[in-house]
Amino acid sequence: MEFALSEEQCLLQDSVRRFLEQNSPLDKVRLAAGNTHTVQRSLWAGASELGIPGMLIPEDFGGMGLGFLDAAIVYEMFGRYVAPLPFLGTAVMAPLALMLAGSEAQQEKWLPKIAAGEIIAGVAVTESIGVREDAGVKAGKGTLTGKVLFVIDWAEADLYIVADSDHGLHLVLPGAKGLSRRALDTIDKTRSVGELVFDQVSAEPLPRSSADAVARVIDAGRVMLAADTLGAGQMMIEKSVAYAGERKQFGRVIGSFQAVKHLCAEMAAALEPSRSLVWYAAHALDEVPGDARLMACHAKSHLSEVGRFVARTATEVHGGMGFTDLLGLHYWFKRIGFDRQLLGGPELVRLEAAHLQGWAA
Amino acid sequence: MDLAYSPKYEAFREEVRAFLTKYKSQAPKGLGAAGRPSPEACSWQQLLIQHGYAARTIPKDYGGYGAKPDILESRIIAEEFSAARVPSALQNQGISMLVPTLLELGTEEQKKKWVKPTLRGEVVWCQGYSEPGSGSDLASLQTRATVDGDDFVINGQKIWTSTAHEADMIFCLVRTEPDKPKHEGISYLIFSMKTPGIEVRPLTTMTGHAEFNEVFFTDVRVPKTQIVGQRGQGWFVANATLKHERGMLGDPVAMETRFQALVDLMHEETVDGQRAIDNPIFRDRLVRLQAELAAMKFNGLRLLTSASKGEDPGLARLIVKLQSCELTHQISALAIDVMGELGVLYDDSPYLRSHGSWQWGYMFQLGLIIGGGTAQIQKNIISERGLGMPREPKLAK
Ligand SMILES: Cc1cc2nc3c(=O)[nH]c(=O)nc-3n(C[C@H](O)[C@H](O)[C@H](O)COP(=O)(O)OP(=O)(O)OC[C@H]3O[C@@H](n4cnc5c(N)ncnc54)[C@H](O)[C@@H]3O)c2cc1C
Numbered sequence: 160m161e162f163a164l165s166e167e168q169c170l171l172q173d174s175v176r177r178f179l180e181q182n183s184p185l186d187k188v189r190l191a192a193g194n195t196h197t198v199q200r201s202l203w204a205g206a207s208e209l210g211i212p213g214m215l216i217p218e219d220f221g222g223m224g225l226g227f228l229d230a231a232i233v234y235e236m237f238g239r240y241v242a243p244l245p246f247l248g249t250a251v252m253a254p255l256a257l258m259l260a261g262s263e264a265q266q267e268k269w270l271p272k273i274a275a276g277e278i279i280a281g282v283a284v285t286e287s288i289g290v291r292e293d294a295g296v297k298a299g300k301g302t303l304t305g306k307v308l309f310v311i312d313w314a315e316a317d318l319y320i321v322a323d324s325d326h327g328l329h330l331v332l333p334g335a336k337g338l339s340r341r342a343l344d345t346i347d348k349t350r351s352v353g354e355l356v357f358d359q360v361s362a363e364p365l366p367r368s369s370a371d372a373v374a375r376v377i378d379a380g381r382v383m384l385a386a387d388t389l390g391a392g393q394m395m396i397e398k399s400v401a402y403a404g405e406r407k408q409f410g411r412v413i414g415s416f417q418a419v420k421h422l423c424a425e426m427a428a429a430l431e432p433s434r435s436l437v438w439y440a441a442h443a444l445d446e447v448p449g450d451a452r453l454m455a456c457h458a459k460s461h462l463s464e465v466g467r468f469v470a471r472t473a474t475e476v477h478g479g480m481g482f483t484d485l486l487g488l489h490y491w492f493k494r495i496g497f498d499r500q501l502l503g504g505p506e507l508v509r510l511e512a513a514h515l516q517g518w519a520a
Numbered sequence: 521m522d523l524a525y526s527p528k529y530e531a532f533r534e535e536v537r538a539f540l541t542k543y544k545s546q547a548p549k550g551l552g553a554a555g556r557p558s559p560e561a562c563s564w565q566q567l568l569i570q571h572g573y574a575a576r577t578i579p580k581d582y583g584g585y586g587a588k589p590d591i592l593e594s595r596i597i598a599e600e601f602s603a604a605r606v607p608s609a610l611q612n613q614g615i616s617m618l619v620p621t622l623l624e625l626g627t628e629e630q631k632k633k634w635v636k637p638t639l640r641g642e643v644v645w646c647q648g649y650s651e652p653g654s655g656s657d658l659a660s661l662q663t664r665a666t667v668d669g670d671d672f673v674i675n676g677q678k679i680w681t682s683t684a685h686e687a688d689m690i691f692c693l694v695r696t697e698p699d700k701p702k703h704e705g706i707s708y709l710i711f712s713m714k715t716p717g718i719e720v721r722p723l724t725t726m727t728g729h730a731e732f733n734e735v736f737f738t739d740v741r742v743p744k745t746q747i748v749g750q751r752g753q754g755w756f757v758a759n760a761t762l763k764h765e766r767g768m769l770g771d772p773v774a775m776e777t778r779f780q781a782l783v784d785l786m787h788e789e790t791v792d793g794q795r796a797i798d799n800p801i802f803r804d805r806l807v808r809l810q811a812e813l814a815a816m817k818f819n820g821l822r823l824l825t826s827a828s829k830g831e832d833p834g835l836a837r838l839i840v841k842l843q844s845c846e847l848t849h850q851i852s853a854l855a856i857d858v859m860g861e862l863g864v865l866y867d868d869s870p871y872l873r874s875h876g877s878w879q880w881g882y883m884f885q886l887g888l889i890i891g892g893g894t895a896q897i898q899k900n901i902i903s904e905r906g907l908g909m910p911r912e913p914k915l916a917k
Contacts (some may be wrong), residue, residue: 160522160523160524160525160526160529160592160824160825161521161523161824161825162521162523162818162821162824163521163822163825163826163829164521165521183576190823203562206619216846228521234533273741274810279791297701298807311843379797387571390870397905400907400908400909403909404909404910411913412910414909414910415909415910415911415912415913417900417912420899420900420903420904420909421896421900421903423903423907424842424898424900424903424906424907427835427906427907428839428842428843428898428901428902429843430821431835432815432816432818432819432836432839432843433815434819434820434822434836435815435819435821435822435836436811436815436818436819438521438818439814439818439821442521442523446521449684454667454814456807456811457811457813457814457815459812459813460807460811461811461812461814461815464808481794499680500651503563505808506804509804509808509811510800510801510803510804510807512807512811513803513804513807514819517801518783518797518806519798519800519803520798
């Protein structure tokens with residue numbers, strides 16, 4: 160019985176921390192925010208040297224064959240450094256969809272490319288959670304028609320994995336005839352989402368698709384978003400404590416005012432137990448299938464709530480400076496805001512959790 | 521991350537289960553509120569000690585079971601007793617606070633004399649720390665003990681003293697060195713509540729019960745040998761105790777039991793014929809609490825692992841009192857809201873649910889948020905010790 164990260168996991172997390180500290184400092188993030196693509200490509204190539212794109216992909220396909228807890232602690236670091244990288248779709252949700260639902264040929268074709276960091280894979284599953292704007296795609300014979308919104312890792316994707324309204328998963332190439340694409344600009348400039356509109360677009364079904372496969376891809380995505388918020392929230396607390404230890408008003412550092420200290424304590428008290436919830440939810444994806452979906456819901460919704468509280472509170476601790484672009488604190492604020500709504504906001508996710516337990520008709 | 525218990529522990533779990541199957545019928549219904557345990561509760565406690573399910577790691581010489589400390593075994597015992605809905609070992613201030621303090625800092629004679637009957641539920645203790653002028657700022661306490669021959673002579677007043685009206689004994693902080701700085705002039709004494717000069721006045725709380733008391737001391741004579749630790753060291757002795765008290769309050773197993781009772785309640789209560797669980801707003805609040813509870817539960821597992829490795833988990837531990845007390849209170853608050861008008865019924869009213877335990881809990885748990893270091897004091901601790909933020913500047917004298 161051991162509820163802790165292993166030594167290897169701590170080392171992994173440290174190496175990602177160092178990589179991002181060196182290669183993705185805030186000025187680089189700012190650059191990427193103006194122009195995601197070029198910066199993203201070169202950073203992703205760097206991340207590939209650490210094996211990050213293929214961390215969940217089996218070794219047979221050139222990956223590292225690690226588990227979701229490993230992925231979660233890596234994405235926690237991405238959140239910590241607001242890294243402008245296509246991890247969620249490309250390194251987690253797309254490979255998982257291929258592994259769960261793809262044919263051997265599809266796996267052999269795409270997984271090694273993902274693992275090598277050669278391609279970016281966008282993932283379109285938003286409509287499986289909640290339909291907005293009448294979105295949704297219908298599958299015909301080898302084609303898709305309709306539209307999907309909030310496609311994760313949309314920009315520059317070399318491949319899309321798209322869920323239709325009957326739990327079918329499909330591979331679509333960005334140049335396919337009849338496919339039009341529109342960027343959706345969000346508050347968070349460090350990750351891209353967009354829209355795909357299909358007019359009889361030829362698509363290759365993943366033959367082992369199922370409602371369960373789609374749901375598992377979403378579960379994994381939710382746990383990762385929770386981990387991202389954990390990392391981003393942790394950084395916001397550290398920044399608040401540091402700022403409060405330097406900034407002086409009324410002849411003393413503001414960190415000696417109890418009102419400010421208590422805000423920091425409240426943030427820490429809310430965030431610290433969330434860490435264990437994220438660990439367990441990620442662990443359950445690999446090891447405790449019976450618990451996985453409920454815990455993914457809990458992690459996603461709980462971190463959304465804690466994240467919102469930390470994001471606004473940390474901004475308040477920084478006063479007017481927190482509101483400006485100068486410190487760049489808003490990158491964390493927006494990252495957390497994005498994590499909250501994507502793949503289901505907390506109310507929707509809690510309704511799902513209630514359904515899972517037979518508490519909702 | 522490995523959440524399986526090794527075969528050794530699984531075997532231990534089987535042992536606990538076998539015990540429970542065999543003896544379940546002898547268990548008292550509940551252990552009742554704090555205070556003096558019933559004769560049935562005492563015999564149950566003694567049976568538990570005999571089999572190592574209470575006082576497990578306390579040496580045999582002092583009336584315990586004498587197993588070597590193993591935090592996972594303790595956890596398994598707690599899990600199994602809770603699953604079987606059998607009352608586990610007695611918890612009171614004597615057992616949770618005084619016993620560990622005596623074992624750590626008491627004389628051989630004190631240990632021999634007090635630990636065993638305390639563990640067995642035969643001697644009940646109260647904690648005489650707080651005073652009318654000294655709550656959060658406990659070290660400012662004014663109750664005086666002066667030396668007269670072989671005795672201390674105590675004068676002063678304590679307040680909020682839980683179970684003092686039923687207690688046999690008190691562990692008490694008194695000022696013995698009034699000229700020393702406040703933390704260095706305190707001594708820790710233990711003495712009988714029957715000592716002449718002690719007057720206990722029950723203090724009714726917001727729950728309507730007298731859960732605690734005022735205690736007045738007028739020329740109370742206590743032999744000098746009844747000090748724990750050195751003269752003037754009482755603050756440090758007490759801190760050893762407070763450490764144990766804070767550990768006492770974060771009990772995820774108990775919180776889970778309360779949560780499950782709330783789930784049951786929401787399946788039973790109806791408004792306009794609709795069950796509370798089918799009301800989307802109540803249900804949303806319920807699931808929200810469930811997620812928080814899960815976070816606290818896994819935080820508990822993380823603490824368990826740190827403890828078994830002898831590591832200091834830092835923040836993960838410092839936040840437990842604040843977060844657990846708050847969450848427990850929120851669970852009761854939702855239960856009250858689910859009951860609506862029925863949630864304000866009290867005493868022996870018709871239509872009262874669960875004997876009024878939710879109403880009582882909602883109030884009593886606010887007391888837990890305040891007692892043993894208020895929420896604000898917890899935030900001071902988290903920010904100063906956990907986050908390394910500056911202490912309050914000292915006021916110029
Ligand atoms: C149910 C219950 C059981 C108890 N049992 C016992 C017992 O058995 N034995 C015993 O000795 N005592 C007991 N107590 C007393 C308890 O320890 C004190 O009530 C507690 O420490 C708070 O002290 P106080 O009541 O004087 O409040 P105060 O210290 O006067 O606090 C009032 C308010 O001021 C705030 N405050 C005070 N100091 C600070 C600060 N430095 N920073 C920020 N805010 C501050 C507090 O947070 C609180 O909100 C019990 C209390 C309760 C409620």
